Amino acid sequence: MASVDKVTECPICCETMTKPIIQCKAGHSMCKGCVTSQVICCPICRGPMSDIRNFGLEQVIESLEKTCKVKCDYTNKGCKYLLEPRKKNAHQLECKYRKFQCEGKKFCKWECTWMGNLDELEKHFKGTHSNHCFMTFRTEASLKMNLEQNFLDLHIINFHNGQNFFWYKHKVDTTNQKVYWTIQIIGTKQTAQNYYYEFEISQGPTRKFKVIEICENDVVDANKIFESEKCVVMSFKTLKTYLNENNELPFKFRIMSVKKHSTS
Known part of the structure; x- marks a missing residue:
């Protein structure tokens, strides 16, 4: 059985689908906003696209966002957040259990290639x-x-x-x-x-x-x-x-x- 994440995930942007949702002729759904002129076939079945609106899935997603919570992908590292599906990706960008690049490289343009966890960050700075x-x-x-x-x-x-x-x-x-x-x-x-x-x-x-x-x-x-x-x-x-x-x-x-x- 497919997980909630996979059922509601757009195959183009890989985020929770947002209205309007359209489907290909075989019934695979995606955000209409993701279907640009370069998308000439369904990314799942490679079949022809259509402008058919999937109102049913839109209602399902609205209902899930009110009642369903999903886990952060960093749960196995200690994150305890339960999230609305559409907020999951935004949370993971700021989750303290994510991988960190050296902030000196990002902000000051230092030549530092370090990547690591938050609990290693202070040690990295003190050492380097x-x-x-x-x-x-x-x-x-x-x-x-x-x-x-x-x-x-x-x-x-x-x-x-x-x-x-x-x-x-x-x-x-x-x-x-x-x-x-x-x-x-x-x-x-x-x-x-x-x-x-x-x-x-x-x-x-x-x-x-x-x-x-x-x-x-x-x-x-x-x-x-x-x-x-x-x-x-x-x-x-x-x-x-x-x-x-x-x-x-x-x-x-x-x-x-x-x-x-x-x-x-």
Whole structure:
């Protein structure tokens, strides 16, 4: 007997079919949106296509999405999520049991070929990228600034002895004359909504620039966050007024749980 996943899966996009659903002359179904001009025959039986709508399967899928839950493909690794069929693929892109590529390669373009599990990620950074491990969920430091060239930086942050892990990401953009920071949790979008960060730049005891922002998860492209400016962003002109005599930028940040904050 075919599984729920296979019955509802489009043979073209390999995701749960979405309306309108059409079928070939032999009765095999697929998303109409997937049938482009290049699809000249059924991908299952290679028979002729048709414009016949499969209303019955559309109703079945709607019913399943309300009542049926499916397991994540990473269940055997420990994932306990039960999901609506149409949400399964999106979840697996952010599931913490997925395989991870080195974030330094993805964000900073480091020449690193590492791939591994989440529980190996911190060990990889400490062993291979040790200069990018010193930040904690409460960090206070001074950053040497060079506004003459583009710059990307990344640090892994261990939150409460491995309860969660976060990425600190920083970008100097000479084209837009702006500097950006963001902090992303390694996990799902739902989990990310439970955390925020406070980021403060200061000059002396009274002059301060402070941003409080909800965390995004690590699946979101940091450059998209910077483009939207839903992060810490400062123009070169303003930033220069915060530099100390050593051309350093004093800053601090902390990562907080929304739930803990609301009950304190």
